[in-house]
Amino acid sequence: MSWDSVYELVKRIPRGRVTTYGNLARLLRLPGGARAVGYAMAACPSTEGIPWHRVVGADGWIRVPEPHASLQRRLLESEGVVVDGGAIEMKVFGWTPAKKGAPPRRKAKRAKRR
DNA sequence: CATCTGACGACCG
DNA sequence: GCGGTCGCCAGAT
Numbered sequence: 337m338s339w340d341s342v343y344e345l346v347k348r349i350p351r352g353r354v355t356t357y358g359n360l361a362r363l364l365r366l367p368g369g370a371r372a373v374g375y376a377m378a379a380c381p382s383t384e385g386i387p388w389h390r391v392v393g394a395d396g397w398i399r400v401p402e403p404h405a406s407l408q409r410r411l412l413e414s415e416g417v418v419v420d421g422g423a424i425e426m427k428v429f430g431w432t433p434a435k436k437g438a439p440p441r442r443k444a445k446r447a448k449r450r
Numbered sequence: 451c452a453t454c455t456g457a458c459g460a461c462c463g
Numbered sequence: 464g465c466g467g468t469c470g471c472c473a474g475a476t
Contacts, residue, residue: 369471370458
């Protein structure tokens with residue numbers, strides 16, 4: 337799995353729409369890998385050509401560290417996306433490319449870490 | 451080579 | 464309903 341596919345996917349997000357990390361992860365067949373996707377964005381070599389601002393949390397909230405948060409919000413609003421109090425209505429602006437559902441996955445509990 | 455880490459999300463208690 | 468924990472991946476230490 338290469339992050340390039342993630343970037344390519346992000347590039348396909350139409351203007352004025354947004355998607356979530358988890359959504360991207362699912363599209364990449366990585367259920368639960370939302371975090372990995374987020375990391376991919378953080379590790380993005382260059383934001384050039386990549387509409388990273390169209391990627392937000394599943395709840396529609398910007399999950400970006402302050403420096404970029406304001407910029408992201410500004411960019412989104414300039415595209416017509418309403419960021420009310422920080423939350424975006426995913427039902428309205430959420431975007432998903434023609435795709436099928438991913439196979440469900442079980443979860444297991446184990447010793448704490450972190 | 452072993453661990454930890456991080457722009458997340460879902461589940462368990 | 465809330466808080467804490469685990470899974471995912473690649474790169475850094």
